[in-house]
Amino acid sequence: MSIDLGMPASGVAGVPRLPDGDKQTKRDFTSDQEVRWCPGCGDYIILNAVQSFLPDLGLRRENIVFVSGIGCSSRFPYYLDTYGMHSIHGRAPAIATGLATSRPDLSVWVVTGDGDALSIGGNHLIHALRRNVNLTILLFNNKIYGLTKGQYSPTSEIGAVTKSTPAGSVDQPFNPVSLALGAEASFVARTMDSDRTHLTEVLRAAAEHRGSSLVEIYQNCPIFNDGAFDVLKDSEDGQARILHLTDGEPIRAGEGDTARVVVRGADGNLSVVPEKGADPATVVTHDVAAADPSLAFAISRLDDPSMAHVPMGIFRNVDRPTYDDGVRAQVAAASPDGPATDAELMELLHGKDTWTVEGSMEPRA
Amino acid sequence: MSTLKNIDSVVIRFAGDSGDGMQLTGDRFTSDSAVLGNDLSTLPNFPAEIRAPQGTLPGVSSFQVHFADHSVLTPGDAPDVLVAMNPAALKANLGDLPRGATIIVNTDEFTKRNLSKVGYAESPLDDGSLESWQVHPVPLTSITVEALADFDLGRKDKERAKNMFALGLLSWMYTRPLDGTRAFLATKFAKLPDILEANLAALRAGHAYGETTEAFSVQYAVAPAPMDSGTYRNITGNVATAYGLTTAAHRAGLPLVLGSYPITPASDLLHNLSKLKHFGVTTIQAEDEIAAIGSALGASFGGAIGVTTTSGPGLALKSETIGLAVSLELPLVVIDVQRGGPSTGLPTKTEQADLLQAMFGRNGESPVAVIAASSPSDCFDAAIEAVRIATTYRTPVILLTDGYLANGSQPWRLPSLDELPSVDVEFATEPNATDAKGKPVFHPYVRDEQTLARAWAVPGTPGLEHRVGGIEKADGSGEISYDPANHDTMVRLRQAKIDGIEVPDLEVDDPGGDAKLLVLGWGSTYGPIAAATRLARATGAKVARAHLRNLAPMPANLGEVLRSYDRVVLPEMNLGQLALLLRAEYLVDIQSHTAVRGLPFTAVELAAVINEHLEVLHEGSRA
Ligand SMILES: Cc1ncc(C[n+]2csc(CCOP(=O)(O)OP(=O)(O)O)c2C)c(N)n1
Ligand code: SF4
Ligand SMILES: [Mg+2]
Numbered sequence: 001m002s003i004d005l006g007m008p009a010s011g012v013a014g015v016p017r018l019p020d021g022d023k024q025t026k027r028d029f030t031s032d033q034e035v036r037w038c039p040g041c042g043d044y045i046i047l048n049a050v051q052s053f054l055p056d057l058g059l060r061r062e063n064i065v066f067v068s069g070i071g072c073s074s075r076f077p078y079y080l081d082t083y084g085m086h087s088i089h090g091r092a093p094a095i096a097t098g099l100a101t102s103r104p105d106l107s108v109w110v111v112t113g114d115g116d117a118l119s120i121g122g123n124h125l126i127h128a129l130r131r132n133v134n135l136t137i138l139l140f141n142n143k144i145y146g147l148t149k150g151q152y153s154p155t156s157e158i159g160a161v162t163k164s165t166p167a168g169s170v171d172q173p174f175n176p177v178s179l180a181l182g183a184e185a186s187f188v189a190r191t192m193d194s195d196r197t198h199l200t201e202v203l204r205a206a207a208e209h210r211g212s213s214l215v216e217i218y219q220n221c222p223i224f225n226d227g228a229f230d231v232l233k234d235s236e237d238g239q240a241r242i243l244h245l246t247d248g249e250p251i252r253a254g255e256g257d258t259a260r261v262v263v264r265g266a267d268g269n270l271s272v273v274p275e276k277g278a279d280p281a282t283v284v285t286h287d288v289a290a291a292d293p294s295l296a297f298a299i300s301r302l303d304d305p306s307m308a309h310v311p312m313g314i315f316r317n318v319d320r321p322t323y324d325d326g327v328r329a330q331v332a333a334a335s336p337d338g339p340a341t342d343a344e345l346m347e348l349l350h351g352k353d354t355w356t357v358e359g360s361m362e363p364r365a
Numbered sequence: 366m367s368t369l370k371n372i373d374s375v376v377i378r379f380a381g382d383s384g385d386g387m388q389l390t391g392d393r394f395t396s397d398s399a400v401l402g403n404d405l406s407t408l409p410n411f412p413a414e415i416r417a418p419q420g421t422l423p424g425v426s427s428f429q430v431h432f433a434d435h436s437v438l439t440p441g442d443a444p445d446v447l448v449a450m451n452p453a454a455l456k457a458n459l460g461d462l463p464r465g466a467t468i469i470v471n472t473d474e475f476t477k478r479n480l481s482k483v484g485y486a487e488s489p490l491d492d493g494s495l496e497s498w499q500v501h502p503v504p505l506t507s508i509t510v511e512a513l514a515d516f517d518l519g520r521k522d523k524e525r526a527k528n529m530f531a532l533g534l535l536s537w538m539y540t541r542p543l544d545g546t547r548a549f550l551a552t553k554f555a556k557l558p559d560i561l562e563a564n565l566a567a568l569r570a571g572h573a574y575g576e577t578t579e580a581f582s583v584q585y586a587v588a589p590a591p592m593d594s595g596t597y598r599n600i601t602g603n604v605a606t607a608y609g610l611t612t613a614a615h616r617a618g619l620p621l622v623l624g625s626y627p628i629t630p631a632s633d634l635l636h637n638l639s640k641l642k643h644f645g646v647t648t649i650q651a652e653d654e655i656a657a658i659g660s661a662l663g664a665s666f667g668g669a670i671g672v673t674t675t676s677g678p679g680l681a682l683k684s685e686t687i688g689l690a691v692s693l694e695l696p697l698v699v700i701d702v703q704r705g706g707p708s709t710g711l712p713t714k715t716e717q718a719d720l721l722q723a724m725f726g727r728n729g730e731s732p733v734a735v736i737a738a739s740s741p742s743d744c745f746d747a748a749i750e751a752v753r754i755a756t757t758y759r760t761p762v763i764l765l766t767d768g769y770l771a772n773g774s775q776p777w778r779l780p781s782l783d784e785l786p787s788v789d790v791e792f793a794t795e796p797n798a799t800d801a802k803g804k805p806v807f808h809p810y811v812r813d814e815q816t817l818a819r820a821w822a823v824p825g826t827p828g829l830e831h832r833v834g835g836i837e838k839a840d841g842s843g844e845i846s847y848d849p850a851n852h853d854t855m856v857r858l859r860q861a862k863i864d865g866i867e868v869p870d871l872e873v874d875d876p877g878g879d880a881k882l883l884v885l886g887w888g889s890t891y892g893p894i895a896a897a898t899r900l901a902r903a904t905g906a907k908v909a910r911a912h913l914r915n916l917a918p919m920p921a922n923l924g925e926v927l928r929s930y931d932r933v934v935l936p937e938m939n940l941g942q943l944a945l946l947l948r949a950e951y952l953v954d955i956q957s958h959t960a961v962r963g964l965p966f967t968a969v970e971l972a973a974v975i976n977e978h979l980e981v982l983h984e985g986s987r988a
Contacts, residue, residue, distance in 0.1 A: 016825075031832070032800075033844070062827045067663070070835075078832050078845065083824035085666055086834025087659075088689050094624075094656035098663030098671065099824075102622050102647060106667070106824050124659070127652040327647055334642035342782050345615050345644070349608055349779055353545065354598045355400045357589075357778075 009319065011134055011210045014104045016060045024055040031081040037072060042193035042219035043140065047079055049199045050138075054080075057107070057207060064107045067096045069121055071113035072147045073140035073219070090121025093128035096135050101324040107207070110137040115145045118154040118174050125214075126183035131323035132211040136203075139176055139214060142221035143228050150224035157305035162224075177300040177315055180214040181293050187213035188296065189314040193220060194233050198312065205314055211322045231307050243272070243302065245313030247288045250275075251299065253309060260309075262302065270298045272309050288317040367576075367584045369540070374433030375587060376441030377535065380458050381450030381471075382419055383412055383426040386528035391428025393532055393549060397541040399599045399776055402589025403432035406892065407774045408440035408965070413629070413712045420474070420482045425457040434588040438896035440773060442967035448531055450474065450505070453483045464497040469534070471527070473506035501580055505530055512570035516563050526567035533571020540586045543568060595778040602741040602770035603630070605777065606674075606700060607637035609748025611644045614670045616749075617756065617788040620645045622664030623672045624657040626679060629712045630768040631702040634674040654682035658699065662686060665695045666833075668792060668823035670752055672698040677706045677719045680763075681726065687761050688727040691859060692835045694810075694819045696755035696762075699733075700748075703767040705963045714963025715768035717888050718939035723763040724917055724946070730856045732863040734758070735917040737765040739891035742777035744770060747914065749786055756790045758866055759818045765916075767938075769965050770889045793822040793829060798841070807831055810843040817862035819843075868915040870922040875909035876902070881982050883930040884975060885955075887913040887943055890936055890966060897971030901979075908975050916943070924951040931985075934958055934978045936971055 018024065029051045037043045054064065064082040068074035070089035077084030083106075087095050092110045100108040110128075117125045117139045128135060144162065145151040151164040155176065159168040180188045187209040191202040199217065206213035218229045232238045240254040243262060251262040252275065259275040263282040270284060287295065296316040302309045377394070381387045388409055395407050408429045417424035431441035446467045449455040451474035462468070475488050489495050490502055509527040510520065529550075536543055546568060554561035575581050600608075614621035625635040625648065639648040647664075651657035658673040665671030673683065680701045690697040703719045705711025723735045734754045738747035744766055751764040796805035797820055807829040810819050822829035831843065839846035840854050873883070886894040891912050898910045911926060913919065927933055927947065934956040935944045941957035948955055958974050960966060 033832075060827065062830055063825050065824045078834070080832075081830055083830050084832035084834075085693070086832065086836065088685055088835055091655060091659045091686065094651065094659030095663035095666070097651075097656070098622060098624055098649065098660030098665075099667045100663075101649060101660070102620060102664040102669045103667040103824065123652055124656050127656065327649070331642045331645065331647055335645065339618075340615065340644045342615075345612060346779075346782060348611070348641070348644070349598075350596070351598050351600075353396050353400065354596050354779070355402060356594075356596050357402060357592045358594050 009210055011136065011206075011208050011213070012057060012059060012107050013210065015063050015107045016105060017058050018060055024061065026051045026055065028061060029054045029081050031079055033078045035079050036075065038223050040222040041072070042142065042221065043073055043076070045193045045196065046138075046140065046199065046217055046219060047076065049196050050203065051080065053200050053203050056204065059107055063105055064109070065099060066109045066111055067092045067099065068111040069113070069116035070147065071116045071145070072221070073113040074111055074116060076111040090116050090119070091124060092116070093121065093124040093135070093137065097128055097131070097133045097323075100133050100135055101327050104324065104328060108135050110135055112137065112139050113146070114139065114141045114143060114153045114155040114176070118176060118179070122154075126179070129180055129183040129185040129212045129214060132184070132186050132320055133323045134210055134212070134325070136206045136213045137215065139216045140219040141176060141216050142219045142225055144221050144225035146221045146224055173305070175300060175303060176214070176216045177303075178297060181297045181300060181316060185214050185316065186211040186318050186320045187314070188316045189214070190216045190218070190312050192218040192229060192232065192312065202314065205317065209317060211320060232310060241307055241310055243299075243309050243311040245286050245288075245299070245311055245315060247286055247314070249286055250283045251286050251311065262299065270302060272302060288314050290316075291318060367582050369584050369586055371586050371588065373435060373587065374431065374437070375446065375539065375585065376429060376431045376444045377446040377448070378427055378429040378444035378458060378461075379448045379531070380425060380427035380454035381528070382453065383414075383416055383424050384419065385426070385450045386525070387426050387428050387450070390528045390532050391430055393546045394535060394541065395430050395774060396549070396599060397536065397543070397545050398430065398432040398587075399597070400545055401541065401587075402592070403434065403587055404437040404590035404592060404776060405430060405432035405599075406437045406440045407431070408769065409772045410964075411713055420451055420453055420479045422453050422457050422483055425453050427454070427458065432587060434590050436590060436592075437775070438899070439892040439965065439968055442969050448535065450527070450531070452479050452485055452489075455489065456483045456485065462498065465499065467499045467501065468495065469501045469503060469531075471505035472502045473504045503534070503574070503580070508570065508574065509567050512566055513563050516559065516566070518559060518563055522560065523563065526563050529564045529567040530571035530574070533568040533573075534575050537572045537575030538581060538584060540584055543572065592776070593778055597776045597778050599774050600742055600745075600777040601772055601774040602738065602744040602766055603633040603702070603772065604637055605742050605744035606738070606748045606764075606766060607634055607641070609745040610638065610672055610698070610752065611641050611646060612745070612785060613749045613752035613788050614646070615644060616785060617670065617752070617790050619790060620647060620669045621672060622661060622669045623648045623674065624651050624660035624664070625649070625674045626651055626654045626657045628654075628676045628679050630704055630771045631674045631676045631679070631700065633771065634700065634702070654679040655686060658683040658686040658697070662690055662693075662695065662697055665690075665697050666693070666824070670696065670698070670756065672700065674700040674702070676702050676704050677722070678709065680719060680722055684727045687733060687763075688729065688731045689835045690761040691727070691731045691733060692838075693833050694759045694859070695821070696759055698751045698755050699761055699763045700751075701763060701765050702771045703765060705961070711963045713768065715889065715965060716938050716961060716963065717765075717767060717890070718942065718961065719765065720916065720939065720942040721945075723765055730860060732860050733917065734760055734762040734863055734866055735765065736762065736915055737888035737913070738770055739888060739912055739914065741770050741773050741775050743891075745777070749788070753786065753788050754866055756788060757818060758816055758862060759821055760863065765888060767889050791821075792826070793820040794826060796828060808842045809833055810838055810841050812858070817858065817865055864918050866918050868918060868920050871911050871913065871920040871926050873909050873911045873926060874898075877907055880907040880909035881931040882907070882975065882978050883909045883911060883926070883933045884971075885911050885913065885927075885933055885935045887916060887937070890938065893966040893968055893971055894936060896968035897966075897975055900968055900972040901975040906975060906979055908979065913943070919950070924953075927951050927953040927955075932956060932978055932982055934974060936966055936974065938966070
């Protein structure tokens with residue numbers, strides 16, 4: 001499955017760990033900054049979950065870095081007591097690429113929004129995913145530009161009435177999961193602010209994955225796009241809509257008599273049908289490690305703006321060489337005897353063609 | 366038998382189709398001259414198209430080399446010798462050739478078809494239009510093919526060796542040794558023994574042609590130039606810049622991380638640095654210029670020396686991230702190899718029109734250090750200086766070079782190890798403040814009193830965890846602050862930090878000490894201005910000369926220097942950008958002389974400018 005370059009398999013391999021027996025708590029990861037999101041913002045729940053989860057990694061706090069772009073969501077690093085950079089709009093994946101490539105001893109996280117990651121920063125996102133830089137990217141999707149007060153975003157549905165689309169948006173939205181899979185991402189997952197257990201589980205797998213992990217997090221913006229994901233949160237209706245992705249299991253929504261599963265039809269297309277009466281031979285078993293991303297992609301397409309079916313969980317989780325490991329391996333291979341010596345530097349400067357002048361500034365006869 | 370004549374300097378231009386190998390021919394001739402101890406300077410000039418249609422004017426590529434028995438400041442105003450491999454090369458270059466100059470033409474290419482491609486109705490070799498020049502018609506292609514008659518190679522391969530024939534001939538004419546080229550070919554064609562032998566044979570044949578034909582009656586010798594003792598090599602600006610960066614990182618003991626996106630004429634920096642992995646150099650070819658500088662800044666945040674290299678259009682894309690680096694106060698080296706603009710402009714030609722972009726091309730008050738290299742070999746020192754300023758003051762530094770410096774070459778006296786400046790970088794390892802409860806904490810915006818550089822703690826340092834960002838920060842603590850007075854303080858602090866960077870005083874070259882006219886320059890105009898000054902002084906003119914390396918901040922004595930002359934003239938390859946700054950800053954009525962032809966100034970042109978201004982001074986004193 002994976003090409004063995006003798007490279008570490010875990011996303012946090014090489015990052016210094018706490019001494020055995022030492023424990024960190026949520027408080028250790030909470031900075032002294034006053035959190036300034038609007039009351040009820042989904043970002044609070046995600047922050048809480050991340051602060052609670054980080055101690056589980058057992059990493060030294062000083063070796064964790066959060067890099068963000070610009071947006072409400074991108075304020076995230078200020079509230080975590082790790083190293084952090086609140087950068088510029090859309091560029092966090094690029095900045096994180098340089099950091100992760102030059103510092104294998106850091107666990108590097110990117111926090112971004114739907115506008116930050118998919119509009120202005122779309123190019124950097126797809127290239128980070130393609131390269132498979134060892135980063136964990138948390139994409140807070142509230143289907144709106146929050147910070148700039150309510151314009152539609154690249155994930156807003158057609159018809160969305162927002163400040164900049166009073167007559168409804170005519171833009172076709174991106175499905176971030178489909179986009180990431182198309183960009184060769186090796187780890188892609190979706191989760192939701194309101195489901196803390198699921199969020200934490202996905203974060204753990206994402207951090208553990210070596211390479212770029214893209215985690216789309218549905219996040220409610222009560223001020224500019226309130227209730228965008230409510231249909232998924234209503235306990236009964238929501239359960240009927242959420243297709244749970246569990247490796248090695250059928251992809252199922254709901255329970256008991258009304259449960260529905262994903263099947264592959266004779267034409268090869270996926271559809272969601274009542275489990276009762278479904279031909280077992282057609283029921284799709286989820287396989288996160290499938291080398292071919294087309295199943296994961298097909299699953300991502302079951303989603304539509306009406307949110308009749310929304311797959312949640314890990315779509316894909318495959319091992320593939322990472323960019324930063326590859327770059328470092330080349331640098332290491334070029335210097336088997338350690339850092340270059342002064343003599344080697346002088347040799348470089350001299351090059352192959354030199355000549356010597358033994359004289360002075362006196363003109364020659 | 367030919368006679369041997371000693372001359373003090375010569376300018377040769379090799380010109381041909383882009384496929385004719387003129388750059389290589391020129392390069393080899395240069396190396397052989399350098400080894401002889403001549404001082405020299407070169408100017409390659411190639412088309413933007415990789416392969417413009419064969420035999421056309423846009424497809425002409427040339428390489429000019431000026432070598433002498435005295436110090437050489439420019440690649441030469443006008444060639445003494447033109448080697449024209451086809452009609453297009455003749456037509457494109459004839460205008461630069463003074464009457465009486467020597468032209469060696471490859472007559473084989475003067476076919477009806479090739480002549481009509483460049484609009485010659487009749488062959489200039491036959492219609493008398495070249496009467497004022499000394500023309501040597503040589504059927505270069507066919508003699509080469511003939512010389513290779515015994516080789517089991519196709520005609521095309523044989524023809525391709527004609528540049529070595531030309532090199533052999535010119536080497537004979539100017540008594541250059543062939544050993545260097547032989548060794549070079551042996552390495553280049555180590556895996557292609559047939560091609561190697563053919564090239565060697567062509568080289569020999571060219572040499573023999575000069576020796577045996579009556580056509581060339583004179584051979585020339587150019588004695589070595591007096592130079593400081595030491596070991597020398599020839600170096601182009603782009604190689605010198607790459608080596609300077611590598612040297613600075615080596616001296617600092619830190620890894621160098623280059624984030625770059627290919628663009629002419631800066632791409633060679635990426636190529637050169639990507640070959641230096643054994644010096645701890647990491648290169649990232651990013652998806653665009655914004656990502657390139659982003660990855661460099663990310664690396665700087667992690668404690669590496671982050672560098673990004675580009676040309677004008679790329680610098681435009683990097684603006685926002687340079688602004689972020691100004692706000693984060695992290696070291697970052699940005700190299701802009703200027704080319705003709707605006708927009709795509711003249712990608713392969715030189716210009717100095719990015720100065721104002723470098724100084725001010727960002728939103729907000731966003732000061733950075735700006736320095737400019739003055740010659741190909743000076744790129745080495747300038748790159749080290751850029752790293753030193755960036756790391757010492759935690760600031761972006763923009764180093765301006767240009768197409769002329771990047772591709773031009775000159776001999777470089779190699780520095781010894783102890784001549785190399787040291788680059789010392791200190792990271793914070795301890796808390797530097799206390800919080801309200803008296804607990805020791807780290808405040809990232811506490812400054813060094815002397816340099817105003819902020820404390821730099823890199824991730825991985827326990828206890829110093831902190832967040833930085835592009836939002837305004839409170840002086841000292843670095844926390845987000847929207848306080849009006851604090852913003853005013855921070856804007857002024859960032860400016861004061863740049864203004865306080867230690868730069869050497871401007872030195873003035875005024876041998877008599879009584880000149881009333883000062884010629885000031887910056888960047889790659891150094892050579893032409895110095896050569897022009899030399900010309901003017903040779904005719905008795907009193908003129909002082911000074912050259913600016915530090916453009917932000919400028920030397921402390923600059924205003925005083927400017928005011929101490931009756932007249933200051935400033936040649937620039939833009940429409941007067943530095944003149945604008947100096948007028949605004951020092952209220953001195955700078956006389957701007959500008960040209961934007963994509964080519965360096967000539968010494969003769971600038972000497973005339975000097976004389977014009979001396980004339981004005983003279984008239985003024987009479988009035
Ligand atoms: C270069 C640049 N362009 C525009 C902006 C304005 N801006 C800030 S955040 C933002 C959109 C944020 O949307 P999203 O990424 O979805 O984040 P959210 O606020 O919804 O979390 C925009 C357009 C900016 N800061 N910089
Ligand atoms: S605008 Fe929306 S996304 Fe931004 S903080 Fe307020 S609620 Fe949260
Ligand atoms: Mg948003």
